Structures are given as C-alpha cells and as structure tokens.
Amino acid sequence: MRIGILTAGGDCPGINATIRGVCKTAINHYGMEVIGIHSGFQGLLTKDVEQFTEKSLSGLLNLGGTMLGTSREKPFKKGGIMTDVDKPSLIMQNVKEMGLDCVVCVGGNGTQKTAAKFADLGLNIVSIPKTIDNDIWGTDISFGFDSAVSIATDAIDRLHSTASSHKRVMVIEVMGHKAGWIALYSGMAGGGDVILVPEIPYSMKKVGETILERLRKGKPYSIVVVAEGIQTDGHKRAAEYIAQEIEYETGIETRETVLGYIQRGGSPTPSDRNIATRMGGHATELIANGQFGRMIALKGDDIVSIxxxxxxxxxxxxxxxxxxxxxxxxxxxxxx
Amino acid sequence: MRIGILTAGGDCPGINATIRGVCKTAINHYGMEVIGIHSGFQGLLTKDVEQFTEKSLSGLLNLGGTMLGTSREKPFKKGGIMTDVDKPSLIMQNVKEMGLDCVVCVGGNGTQKTAAKFADLGLNIVSIPKTIDNDIWGTDISFGFDSAVSIATDAIDRLHSTASSHKRVMVIEVMGHKAGWIALYSGMAGGGDVILVPEIPYSMKKVGETILERLRKGKPYSIVVVAEGIQTDGHKRAAEYIAQEIEYETGIETRETVLGYIQRGGSPTPSDRNIATRMGGHATELIANGQFGRMIALKGDDIVSIxxxxxxxxxxxxxxxxxxxxxxxxxxxxxx
Amino acid sequence: MRIGILTAGGDCPGINATIRGVCKTAINHYGMEVIGIHSGFQGLLTKDVEQFTEKSLSGLLNLGGTMLGTSREKPFKKGGIMTDVDKPSLIMQNVKEMGLDCVVCVGGNGTQKTAAKFADLGLNIVSIPKTIDNDIWGTDISFGFDSAVSIATDAIDRLHSTASSHKRVMVIEVMGHKAGWIALYSGMAGGGDVILVPEIPYSMKKVGETILERLRKGKPYSIVVVAEGIQTDGHKRAAEYIAQEIEYETGIETRETVLGYIQRGGSPTPSDRNIATRMGGHATELIANGQFGRMIALKGDDIVSIxxxxxxxxxxxxxxxxxxxxxxxxxxxxxx
Amino acid sequence: MRIGILTAGGDCPGINATIRGVCKTAINHYGMEVIGIHSGFQGLLTKDVEQFTEKSLSGLLNLGGTMLGTSREKPFKKGGIMTDVDKPSLIMQNVKEMGLDCVVCVGGNGTQKTAAKFADLGLNIVSIPKTIDNDIWGTDISFGFDSAVSIATDAIDRLHSTASSHKRVMVIEVMGHKAGWIALYSGMAGGGDVILVPEIPYSMKKVGETILERLRKGKPYSIVVVAEGIQTDGHKRAAEYIAQEIEYETGIETRETVLGYIQRGGSPTPSDRNIATRMGGHATELIANGQFGRMIALKGDDIVSIxxxxxxxxxxxxxxxxxxxxxxxxxxxxxx
Known part of the structure; x- marks a missing residue:
C-alpha cells in the first residue's frame, strides 16, 4: 500500500510526533510506502510531495511545528490558490495519479469538515484530530492541548510573583475563540482567582466583588485568566477590556498580558507526544484494515475511531x- | 465538622495541591475546620498538628513536597516510634481527643492498606492516592505520575544529543520497583529504542540485536530506558547491569545514568495539579456526605471513589x- | 548594628535571593539585626516593617517577586501617599526612630536616584542594582536580566516552529523602553533574523529587504525581535506597528506577539541567583566597613562598589x- | 579561503551554536568555503567530511550535541584508529590534499593540547574552548558551563522538596573531576548547605557538624552538593561515600543522587548560545586576519585570543x- 499524509490548519505541538507515529508504523510494521504532502491540502493541488524513509523521521518526536508545513487552503471554499479550477476534482485526480491508497489528514475542526466531504466524494481518508483548543467533538483530548495548558500555566505562575509584589490584578488572555478549555485548565492549574470562558456568561459586578473580597481578606492581588473569545464591548481584546473594567469596578491597579502564539509552538509535553504517537499508529492500523472515512479519537485511555x-x-x-x-x-x- | 489531613509515604509532586484542594473546599464551601497532621501517621501518635486557615494555603498549588511533612511510620507494623504501645488504639484515642470527625490520608499503596485497617477499626477515613509510580490499583492515574514522566522524558531528551554525538548507547534507569509505568511512558515519549519494565521478561540477545540492527541502518547510537525493578544478576543496579550486558552483546560503548530522586521532587505539572485539586475536592465532598472508608479515584475523566x-x-x-x-x-x- | 532593607520599583527575578544574601550575611557573619521594610520607600513613611530571622529566609533563594513587596513611591517627587508632608524629612526621622544604622535599597534607575538624594541628606545608604532591562549605569550586569533573556529566548524558540510551519513572519516585542539589551541578547540567542532596539535607528526598507532576501534563499519565514521602545508612528505598540509595516513592505503574512509581564516574574536563573547572592553579601560587607552612599556593581567577574x-x-x-x-x-x- | 571545522572531546551544550557562528560568519561575511569534518580528529584521518551551505545550519542554534559528531581520537597518543600509521603526518597531508587553509578545533583541555602540537607542526589552526567543567585555562567562561549549572541547579531545586518533606540529607554528585566549578555554582544557586569541591580539602567532622547545627536550629534536612572528583576512600563514588559518612557522623537518614550525563546534553542556555556564537565569529575573524595558533577566550565581556x-x-x-x-x-x- 501507498499512503499520503498531510497536516492542515494552525500550528500545534505534537504534529511531528503523529507524523512519525504514522510513518514508523506504516513502514516498519505494515510495509507501506508513505508520501509526505507539503502545505496541507495545497500540496494535493500542486503535487508538492516527498517520499518518506525512516531517516526522514529522525529527531522528529519532540520537535514543534510540522515538518510538512501547513496552509489554510480549504479546497471546498473560495479563496486560496488556483481559484479558477474545480479543486476537489483536481485533488481526487491527483491522488489517483500519485497512486495513493489513502490520505491521512492531521488537522482541526475545519480539516475534519474537509475530510468528511472528501470521504463523501469517495476518497479513502483517515483523519487525526489536532488542536491546542481541545474543541474537536468526539475525542476526549486532542494532542497539543496539554502543551498549550503547560505553557499558559507556566506564564500564570510567573505573573503571581509580580501580582503579589505589586499588589496588583494581573489579567492574562489565553487562546480559545469558542471553547474555554485552555483558560479553564491553565486557570485552575495556575491558581487563578477569576476564570472567564466564552461558554459561561459573566457579570463584571461579580468579578469585581471577588477581587474586593480577596482584598478584604488581606490578599490585595488577584490573577484573572480569560479566554480570547469571551464577550467584550466588541472593540477591545478580551484582556484589555477586562482589565479596564476591573480597574473601574475595584479601583485596583490592573495589568494585562496576551499570551499569543507562544501557546502554539515548541516541543510537545510527554503526554501529548504519547497521544500523538498512539493516534498515528491507530490511523495506520485503520488503513491496514481498510476502514476509511473515520477520525481517530481518545475515549478514556482507549484509542478508537468515529x-x-x-x-x-x-x-x-x-x-x-x-x-x-x-x-x-x-x-x-x-x-x- | 472538624477533619484532619495527613500525608504519608514517599515524596510526590502534587501533594501540596491536594492538601490545598481539601482545605479550600472544606473551609470555603463546607464550613469545616481543618487540622493539619504532621509527619504522616506519626503525627497521629504524637498529636503533632496545626490548625489550617486559608492563609496557610498561599503559594501551595505549585510547590513540590508536602508542607505537612511525611514519614514511613506504619502503625500496624513493627518499627518506627513508640514501639512499646498499641499504636492503632492510641491513634483511635487521639483522633477522638482531637475531635476529628474524619481523617484524610494522602498516600501510596502502603497508606491505602493502613487506611483500610483503620476503616475496619471504625475510624472515619477517606484516602487520596498519590504515587509517582502510578501503580495504585483502582485509579487510572495518580497525581505525581505525569510530573515524574515529564522529568524522566526531559532527561532522555538530553541523553539523545550525547548518544548521537558520541555514537554510544545510553542506558537510563528510572523509578519503578514493581511497575514499569514511568519507564514505559517516558521511554515512549523520549524516543527510547529499548524499554525494559519489570512486568515483561526480556532477553539480552534481543536487546543486543535491536541495537545492532540500528547500527546496520546507520544509527550507531541507541537509548535504552529501564525501570529500576527489572531482573538483573541480583547484585548490580538495573542500569549498570544492562549497560555491561549491552557492551558484551554489541561491543558498542555504553554509558548509564540513574535518574534517582529528582523524579520525585519539584513543582507538579498542570495536569497533576488539576487531578490533585479535584481529588482533594471530592474527598471533602465524600466526607460532607458521610461516605467513609473509601479511596478517591480517577476513571476516564471522572472522579469517583471505591x-x-x-x-x-x-x-x-x-x-x-x-x-x-x-x-x-x-x-x-x-x-x- | 541594625540595618533595614527595602525593595523598590518593578518586579525582577532575584530580588528575594539578594534579600537572602544580605540577611544571611548580616545575621550569620556580622551579627547584625535586620529589619525588612515593606512596599519600598512607602514602608519607610509608614514604618511598615518586620524583624527578620534566619527562618524568614527559608525557600527564598529561587522564589520570584519580592517577599517585602514593592511600590512606585518616590519620596522626592509629587504623588504617592502622604502628599501633604515633607516625605524626605519624615523618612530621615523614621529611620532614626527605628534605630537603623543603614538602609539597603534594592532597585532600578529611579531607586538609585532616590538613594543618591538620601545619601546627600546624610542617610547611611547602600544600594543594590536590580533590573531586567540591564540599563543601570556602572554595573556590567544586573540580576534579573539573564532571567528575562531566558524567558524571552524560550518564547522566540517557540515562535520558530509556527513561523516555519506557516511560512510567516513572526514579530515578538520584548521589554526595553530606552535600552534594547533584552531584544539584543534574546534576539541573538533565539536566532532572530531582524533585531530592532531603541538605540539603533532602522529603515523599514532594509527590514523588508532582509525578509525578502530570505524568501529568495528558500526561507519563507522570519523572526523579528523588537524592543518595546523603538520608534513607531506614535500610536501603535512596537510589535503591531512593525508587523503592519512588514506586511506592507513584503506582502508576507505577519503575526505579532507582545511578551509582556511574564518577562518579569518567576524563579531566577542560577546565574541571576548567584549574582544576587554575591551583591547582597557585598552590600553587607560595605555596611560593616562603614562605607555608605555607594551602589554595588559587577565589573567583569568582580563585585565592586561605586x-x-x-x-x-x-x-x-x-x-x-x-x-x-x-x-x-x-x-x-x-x-x- | 577554505576552512575546516571539527569538534572533539565530550558532549557540551553550545557546540552546534559555535559551528553555526563560524560557518555563517565565514560564508556570509568573509565569503569563505567551510568543510565540516566528522567525528573529531578521526575525520581528519579518514577524510570523512561534508561541504557546508547556509541550509546545513538551519535549526542548529538551540540544538544540543554536535551535528559533526565527535570522538576521543587523540592523534598524538597511542590507541584509537589506524594504530600503524604516523597519524600527525597523515593529518597534515590530508589537510593539504583537501585544500584547507585553516582548521578550527572546538574542544576541551585535551583538544587544546592537540591543537597546540599541530600548530607547532605548522598547521594553521584556531581553537574554540568548550567544556561544561569550565576548567580551561585562559578563558573566564567556556560555553556549556552555564547550561550544565542550570541543569544541576534544577535538580537541586527538586531535591529540596524531598529533603524537607522527609527530613533527610540529600547528597547530589555533579560533574567535575579536577575542577569543582559546577558544584560551586549550582551548589550556591541551589541553596546547598554543604558544597564539596576537589580543590578544597574537607573534614567529615565539619560536614557532620554543619548538618547537626541545622537540625538544632529546627531544619532537620540538608542538601549536600559534591563534585565527582573529591577525595573518597578510593572505592566508592563521591555521592555514595559522602552519604555513608554523613549517616555515620549524624545518624540522619541520607540519600544520594548522581546526576550524570544529563548535565552534558540538551539545548544550551541563551547565555551559552551567545558566547558560542561570538566565539565562532571571532575564530573566523582571526582566520581572515591570518592569525593562527590561537585559542579564542572570554575576558570580562570581551572576546580575545591567546x-x-x-x-x-x-x-x-x-x-x-x-x-x-x-x-x-x-x-x-x-x-x-
């Protein structure tokens, strides 16, 4: 068998580990050939590929980013490259021409949608969920999440010393447009006093009251962790908006930090590496068994597919x- | 209600986080009084205790070790202090005198046994599992394990550069007398080429062959991760024994490292902090509900008790x- | 002798280590009494102090922040607390009343100015330089700087994987209003392709050309490290301004990150701990020798004073x- | 000009950074050709080399180990490969045949000796000091040292929590056969209570007394940091010997840890990366100026050569x- 693998969407720690898991299992255990497709779905349009050998995979397990590159190319939507061709058909044709028996897609929510559409068109496809936001339906955990929480918690740990030394409120904004998982996990692990997520409506009165209550108890500093996607006045970033409102409500000096892209990069945690490796291996097993049109998922401690x-x-x-x-x-x- | 809490057995990242979880939940939510018992069961013999306030818990979440101290005192066994008294009876009496409605025990396998015996004697007791070895029956994960795996993986990552620069075999011994979980998880996350655990018998022939096969494929270095409890000749440490055998089998220069106590110490990972916090909270809930004689456990992502x-x-x-x-x-x- | 110690200005890793260095040397070696003054110069106005014992210093060496708290109170300037009194006189009187033979001030550039003025008024004062910005004249290195560079470099390392996976330009803004030391050191250590500091005028043409030249050489991504104090259009933050200008000059997708307060917090690096400890010890030696009105400094590897x-x-x-x-x-x- | 570069001796964080510094400066600034020589001096015997391009240097700055590999081959001593040829002559001839105008040697004390001998034979040679032990004469700091101290200090930080939780003495052995720099710097930065280095004779009585004095002051735990090269009974490792002697002197439970090879590996600290980069650049400048037979060194904050x-x-x-x-x-x- 000859399989292709691509990585689409935003950066996320563990992608390289899952590439390694797919390829080592495919080459070493199943005797498959593996073709690496560059720059996500764009590489399927341009046939920008490379043949993998075991050597290609050296040093990959703990490396951040994706050695295949990625892009935001969405072949079923307008925009991107080659705007004048029927992209899905071109991709179906290219896959055929390259002799790929299956394509493994590593990606987030958008990629799962694209993969589902290709499955409907008859492409043999298996997908692996990947997101620091942990918001992909159907899997308990996506790799990348533990790493992002780890980076965010480390940042919150650092803010504690400044908050308490200066008797200030420190607001930190972490990633999460629609889902507040990073804010929830890092906020709890970092000892946040207020944690705001997009899914739970908040009242600034209560936020202010919590901070003032701490002041009354002799703790004149607080840590506030907010997800980027919480409701604001529509103009300011979440951190800036909440910091201003807190100063207004409490009169306490408040500073904000936006953690940004460093949540996406760098070496994955051991936990993420192991989930990524296992998901990669199981994706290959699915292919070997001829089970296509499925996404790998973690349920409890079991790797399954849906x-x-x-x-x-x-x-x-x-x-x-x-x-x-x-x-x-x-x-x-x-x-x- | 008035509850006591003690921490027994070996050091483990996350104990302080679980103490904080118990105490904040007890004081803030249930209005209980909490008494900290020093040095494990020894403190129940000597009534070495302190009253907790919310202030006692400041800065505790990410702190390694246990602020209550610990000891290896086993009141149902010979040895330890007060060898001439009936220790279980003295403890039952002291608990009564101190007016404790329940005792929370944080500990490993030995502590669970001791706790079970006290439950049989009629003591209201709730226990929280804690071990870096992850070998406590009944819970999917114990806090401390992710931290230990993290430290061990970081060490293995470091050995890679030396192994490949020098074309050597590097053997690293991690903790695990009977259970090889740390070796398995860190070995997989660190890209080990050979992983030996006490539960799976090994043949030095196969180990040597694996390393020589890598040499033939142009990888003249290998990483070997061994649990301390694997079978050896009975005289040497696991790492030393395996390193010598590998040199004998392969003729390749081999070096060993014993990771030791640094696996037990320092700040817990965010994942361990959150498990520790949740277990602490649920232990308190059990007490509030009058459910005694149980150990908190993690099943999938749910906190339960058995x-x-x-x-x-x-x-x-x-x-x-x-x-x-x-x-x-x-x-x-x-x-x- | 009886000495006081205060910490003023912004947070900085290593302050607690230098407090410990002063106090352990004073108490253990010189038999002095040490009084901790809370919240910087504000504590000298309000006599908010505590007596230190060796026990107070436990666990302090690697702890971020300052256990004494800090404030931006500048007794020779308008603003702050007690606006209706002659603050310098009140402080001189309070120091006398508290029986302090000398005051040790740990602080940045502003604190050195204040300390110099008190020295002119006849106060026995010794100061220790402290700043993550490394911009204090007269010392080769201030503690806090290596820690800030370390955090910033770690962040830049993380951005590399996202930049190369997405073929993007990533702009990261680090601290440094007037001095670009953090940008220079972390930019070089992190492999930045463009490094902009306030002291060196830049041309956006050259910046754009550097990035386009990399593109031509097959590196379609770049890392740009900027100090917060570089010249912009006067409205936007440095990172935002530069990111927009780069997109305009090159047409390459560009993203910005503002590292912010996490550069100030958390545990100091070993190098900062040792400098902080040594500076603390030498400040105490100066006092024992009756040398006042001086700032401790590092010259080469020697601790001196000026x-x-x-x-x-x-x-x-x-x-x-x-x-x-x-x-x-x-x-x-x-x-x- | 056409220059060669080799890396010899033990692993050390920063070697890759200095290779990058040499090559980027040589290729980009001086228009030189650079030949990478594999496996130290062995590669000069076997002509095992590669031509460097700017692409070869990607991702090298923060990578541990050496991409050129290393060996312990000492061409002026017995042993190693090609035992039947006059190795120095063969190397002189090979350098000529490969058209190398100069060889850059990155190595420790042994390498400096070898380089000096080749300089005497008339080889154009420039060397860069590299050692985690920091024991090379003539340079204030060698890169690798700060990284090793950082790893050792992190380990000592972890031991603190176990020591204090268990009221134990923890002995940690760090590298340093003849020079105790790592023990001194990490011991001070990690808050060691006893620090033993090969250069300062010790008395077990005093060591025991220090630990007992801490016990009397209410600190029933201590951290002891020892260099591997301190005097022992000649049979046991330093850590094991000292731990036994402490138990004998004090009766307090004592545990030992040998940090081992993890001190040598992994990503260099920012400080080491910058020193390595600067030394690499200056080595290339020396060559461009025709100054051979010299070792690069750091004096204060200046790069010089001797x-x-x-x-x-x-x-x-x-x-x-x-x-x-x-x-x-x-x-x-x-x-x-």
Missing part, C-alpha cells in the same frame, strides 16, 4: 457541570 | 496488551 | 560597536 | 579566595 460524518460541524465546549468548574467554584474561584 | 477494602493489597501493573507497548512494538521498539 | 552620585541619572545603552551587534551583522542579521 | 602554547597543559581551578566561596562561608555554607 465516522467523520458524525464529527463534522460540531464543537466540544466547556459547560458549568464540568468537574473543574464545579470544583473551582467550591474553592471560591469566580467563573463569572 | 471502597478501601477493594484497593488494599493490589497493584496496577503494565501488561503486554497495553496500547503503548503494542504501538511501540509496531514502531520497532524492543520491550525485551 | 559612589551613588556617579550612577544617578545615567543609563547604560546598546551601541553599534557592541560585540553582539557586530557579530550579528556579520551573520546577516538586520539591526535596521 | 596563543595555544600558553593554554596547553594548564587547568583553571576553584580556590578558596573565589568570591562565591567567600560569600558562601559568610552565609554559613560548609565547604569542608
């Missing part, structure tokens, strides 16, 4: 019954 | 069907 | 002859 | 007047 059609278009979101929210509230943390 | 009688005396071990072993073998990693 | 009057009002700035600039240019790095 | 003949055969050692020793003693740290 039909791409079930995944596409859904999001996994935080809700107020999540144990970390419930437990946080018991400890006096304000979620809004 | 009767102490079920846990005591069992071990959770690696087996050859574990997905990381299966996946490792597919990629050509030698498990013996 | 008159406060020489330091005040000067800044240590990057210049184009600095070896890192010269060497960077040789390697093709654009400094503007 | 004749190889002055360096060879000397060692830079700790002495009791070193400021960190003096300051440590003032704070009550026992150096023996």
């Amino acid at each position: 039909p791409l059609g079930e995944v596409a278009g859904k999001l996994k979101l935080v809700n107020e019954e999540h144990d970390l929210v419930v437990q946080g509230r018991r400890m006096g943390i304000c979620f809004g | 009767p102490l009688g079920e846990v005591a005396g069992k071990l959770k071990l690696v087996n050859e069907e574990h997905d990381l072993v299966v996946q490792g073998r597919r990629m050509g990693i030698c498990f013996g | 008159p406060l009057g020489e330091v005040a009002g000067k800044l240590k700035l990057v210049n184009e002859e600095h070896d890192l600039v010269v060497q960077g240019r040789r390697m093709g790095i654009c400094f503007g | 004749p190889l003949g002055e360096v060879a055969g000397k060692l830079k050692l700790v002495n009791e007047e070193h400021d960190l020793v003096v300051q440590g003693r003032r704070m009550g740290i026992c150096f023996g």
